[in-house]
Amino acid sequence: MHLNPDIPRVVNQPGQFSFENGITVTCSRAGYAEGVLEVRPTSLNPHGTIHGGCLYTLADTVAGTAAVGAGGLSCVTVSGTMEFLRPATGKRIACVATPKKEGRTLSVMQVVLTNETGKTVATGTFTFMLSPTKQP
Amino acid sequence: MHLNPDIPRVVNQPGQFSFENGITVTCSRAGYAEGVLEVRPTSLNPHGTIHGGCLYTLADTVAGTAAVGAGGLSCVTVSGTMEFLRPATGKRIACVATPKKEGRTLSVMQVVLTNETGKTVATGTFTFMLSPTKQP
């Protein structure tokens, strides 16, 4: 994801896949980000629990925000892994992203997704390739 | 994902996260499945390319369909990894899922996602835990 210094203005916007699916970045600073999924009837899979792709979208969005951090950087996701630890249900899923490594070219972020009772429903690891933000 | 024998009837339905985001399973047989993402203006990330979470949703949905195969099985995703090999753009992304292993308890499926020009934009590996479908 390309993210300019005012991340919420770019990500939390109509038209964005994440935003259109109920995902908002709620906190963003260097090497740290938080976000939340407001669960909708259309967030679900055939089991009636939250679709893994919806959780992945939350995770990737928040991790990418943490990777670009304080601004001046752009990133693309190189790879991402998720472990789905228990069925995800409820009205809200929170996500926190913190660094495993912040490099000049690559950053590796870990995410923890929790339900409303504070239980971890999924975890993940995302690798991003960084580049300086092109100034307009 | 829980999937009964008539997978398309369950997955390709309004209300499903995948379907609501333009994803349709187009082929399903034992150990094989195909699907397609019809790209929308709301499928994108801040770069203007298709969001990794949208591609992941396509991959997970098609891989799960292949895992349950000919029916009689239900599955949940244990973990999934994706590699994003080039920016995904265009009107349609196709996904094919084939087995790395089909076990009694666990199945491992690989996916290849291609754009309209036939180039691979992403690959992935998904592990599913299987159980017999509860008969209603």
Next chain:
Amino acid sequence: MHLNPDIPRVVNQPGQFSFENGITVTCSRAGYAEGVLEVRPTSLNPHGTIHGGCLYTLADTVAGTAAVGAGGLSCVTVSGTMEFLRPATGKRIACVATPKKEGRTLSVMQVVLTNETGKTVATGTFTFMLSPTKQP
């Protein structure tokens, strides 16, 4: 890995791939394990740093020990991912494994590998399938 209640007696033994390569499990209790790699001239890759396969062996061995925990369980590794965050050098690498999830059938363990100065050189996530230990 199959591990009976007295893990150190089974794992820390001549003939074991891990032990033969300088790896010892140093702590083992329910949902937690520690281990150490004593680096040898033969632990290295062409760069002269510790081979990723050697680090992976340390990680898998310690994570499996944590997965079987207090005994009575046997486990096999379903999958494992590692992120190599910086070149691994020095005389010793320590590894700590803690649970992401402990289930009846599957357990997911995370590992952190640190060098002698306390810097994280690699992290990983391992999924194990559990079964009761066969009693002789």
Next chain:
Amino acid sequence: MHLNPDIPRVVNQPGQFSFENGITVTCSRAGYAEGVLEVRPTSLNPHGTIHGGCLYTLADTVAGTAAVGAGGLSCVTVSGTMEFLRPATGKRIACVATPKKEGRTLSVMQVVLTNETGKTVATGTFTFMLSPTKQP
């Protein structure tokens, strides 16, 4: 792994972790490599099957050889994932590495490991960061 143009001379050498554990690169050309593990009594885990770390070492070594390909490049492993599909036994395990993507900065390689009867025992995906080989 750093690998100069004559890969076999550098990797298939006493002192290398892979070589010391019975692993030899047997074929190397641009975007392709093969290798083999000659199984030893010390290649095993407590189950008596080949240790996942030994298979990972084979995979990483062969994938890195494929990544640097025709020479002039050096690479380090960014991350690697392995799926262990069935117990690995027998006298030899063969590994083939082919590209998922060959980029200027990152290359993604997939590996397939087969036993003597031709059955796939494990698969994996490795991401490498490339840089020009320093000339001495």
